[in-house]
Amino acid sequence: MAVAVPPFETFYEAHNEEVFRFLGRRLGRERAEDAFQETFLRALRAYPRLEHGEHLRAWVLTIASRIVVDLARRQRPQGELPELATEDGRPAFEELAPLTEALPPKERAAVVLRYGYDLGYDEIGAALGSTEAAARQAASAGVRKLRKEQQ
Amino acid sequence: MSETLSPVLDERFRAAAAAEGLLDVAYDILPDTAIGALLVGVSERGVCRITFDPDPERELEQLARLHGPRVLRVSKSVERVRIELDEYLDGRRRHFDVEPDIRVVPEFHRVVLEELAQVEYGSTTTYGALAAKTGHPRAARAVGTVMHRNPVPIVLPCHRVVGANGSLTGYGGGLDRKELLLRLEGAIL
Numbered sequence: 001m002a003v004a005v006p007p008f009e010t011f012y013e014a015h016n017e018e019v020f021r022f023l024g025r026r027l028g029r030e031r032a033e034d035a036f037q038e039t040f041l042r043a044l045r046a047y048p049r050l051e052h053g054e055h056l057r058a059w060v061l062t063i064a065s066r067i068v069v070d071l072a073r074r075q076r077p078q079g080e081l082p083e084l085a086t087e088d089g090r091p092a093f094e095e096l097a098p099l100t101e102a103l104p105p106k107e108r109a110a111v112v113l114r115y116g117y118d119l120g121y122d123e124i125g126a127a128l129g130s131t132e133a134a135a136r137q138a139a140s141a142g143v144r145k146l147r148k149e150q151q
Numbered sequence: 152m153s154e155t156l157s158p159v160l161d162e163r164f165r166a167a168a169a170a171e172g173l174l175d176v177a178y179d180i181l182p183d184t185a186i187g188a189l190l191v192g193v194s195e196r197g198v199c200r201i202t203f204d205p206d207p208e209r210e211l212e213q214l215a216r217l218h219g220p221r222v223l224r225v226s227k228s229v230e231r232v233r234i235e236l237d238e239y240l241d242g243r244r245r246h247f248d249v250e251p252d253i254r255v256v257p258e259f260h261r262v263v264l265e266e267l268a269q270v271e272y273g274s275t276t277t278y279g280a281l282a283a284k285t286g287h288p289r290a291a292r293a294v295g296t297v298m299h300r301n302p303v304p305i306v307l308p309c310h311r312v313v314g315a316n317g318s319l320t321g322y323g324g325g326l327d328r329k330e331l332l333l334r335l336e337g338a339i340l
Contacts, residue, residue, distance in 0.1 A: 007215040007222040008174075010208075020156040029154070036156070037164045044173045047221055 002052035011047075012040060015060050022061060026068045035071065039064045046126030055119065062109060062127045069105045070129075099146065106130075107142030114139045165225045175219030177228035180205060185240035186305075186328055191229045194218060197250030198232050201303045203324035217255045236305065242335060245272040251303045259285075263297040270311045273336045277315045291315075299323055311338065 005011075019039055023032035042063050050059075100108045109128055113119045114135075119127070124135035169177050176199060178192040190210055192200030199218065202210055214222045231249060238244035253264050266284045270276050278291040278298070287293070298309040304323060310332040314320040322329035333339045 005215075005220045007211040007220055009211055009223050012223065016161070017156055020160075021154050024154040033160055036160060037167055040164050041167060041171065041173070044168055044221060044223075048219060050220075 003054050005047070005050045005053040006056075008044060008047055011043075011053075011056055011060075015057055016040070018057070019060055019064050022064055023068065027071065031071065035064065035067045038067050042067070042129060046123070049122055049126055051120065051123070058113075058116075059119065059123065059127055062113060063129075066105075066109060066128055100142065102149070103142050103145060107138045107145070110135050110138035111142040111146070162226075165223060166227055168223055169225045169228045173221060174223050174225070174228075175221040176200070176214045177223060177225040178211075178214065179224055179226045179229040179233070180207065181229075181233055181236070184236060186324070186331060189236070191232050191236070192218075192222075193228055193232060193249075194252045196254070197252040198303050198306055199252040199255070201305055203304070203328065232306075239305070240335070245336075247306045249306065251306050253302060253307075256300075256302060259293070260297045260300065263294055264301065264307050267298075267301075267307055267309060267312070270308055272308075273338050275311050275313050275333070275338050278312055278320075279315055281312055295321070305332070308332075311336075 016036075020032060020036050023035045023039070026032070027035055039060065043060050046063075050056075100111050103111065106128060110124055113124045113127065114121070121135045121139070122132045124139070125132040128135060128138070168174055172195065176192045176194055178190060178200065181189045181191060186203075188204055190200065190202040190205035190207065191198065192214055200210075200214060211222055235244060235247050235249055239247065251264075251268070253261055256264065262285050263281065266281055270281075278294045279288070282288055282290040282294045285294075294312075298312055299321070301307055301309045301323065304310065310322060310329045312320075319326055319329050319333075330339070
């Protein structure tokens with residue numbers, strides 16, 4: 001049976017320090033503060049749509065990564081985007097991380113969440129702040145590019 | 152270390168979550184009221200939970216199961232209930248202005264609890280009398296069960312319901328507390 005989604009308080013207490021450290025390293029303390037709040041507000045909005053309580057750490061770190069990407073995009077519209085890596089040591093993710101490095105951030109996140117963490121497209125959509133359809137599209141576009149690259 | 156989450160930032164997030172209306176239940180634990188430690192939970196509609204001597208882990212699971220998983224501690228959200236409880240326990244309030252939210256209880260329980268809400272400060276009734284008021288005069292025992300499962304004791308005054316022979320019978324928060332509340336209200340000497 002799937003692990004039930006825990007009360008948000010339990011989830012928040014389990015991951016807030018790590019998310020804050022992650023954001024602090026990426027953004028510096030001051031910008032990390034706003035990003036921290038935005039990360040957990042976004043998680044809270046998506047929370048009722050989660051179907052099970054697995055991979056919540058990866059899920060929230062992905063939301064945080066997405067916010068780092070958004071902030072970077074706003075700041076340097078044509079510049080290079082920061083790497084979208086979470087700190088999770090899951091093997092599936094580690095294998096996918098180098099493979100997907102060249103993908104645009106959204107496609108990369110969708111591919112990694114789908115195939116590395118086995119999240120549903122609805123969850124991925126929520127994590128990326130977009131829709132289920134957009135998440136599906138991003139994942140399949142990413143996979144198509146990876147296939148092309150390997151040929 | 153500079154990179155730990157500050158209490159200010161933590162509180163700011165909690166307040167923002169409540170202000171944006173994203174929570175199923177906001178709760179807080181009041182560790183030292185005149186009647187001991189209480190957990191108070193509020194929904195958008197009112198106070199939905201009061202527990203004596205709460206075991207937070209178990210309590211959060213139950214709130215999530217009944218009301219939805221977005222359960223978060225936000226002291227500011229329970230401020231009004233806290234103040235009213237303090238005033239009541241200090242003898243300065245006879246009636247609660249906060250609305251009880253009992254949407255999640257089964258139909259029969261709701262009917263009984265709505266009748267219970269009419270029992271006045273400083274008076275008592277019996278399980279049988281309350282049962283009769285709901286049109287089920289023989290359901291005294293079932294009414295006892297409803298009282299025992301009352302999600303918002305004190306605000307919905309199940310302490311005012313006693314046995315037909317005048318004995319205090321029972322109370323979810325312990326008989327000592329039932330006695331204390333009835334004494335506070337002047338219903339017993």
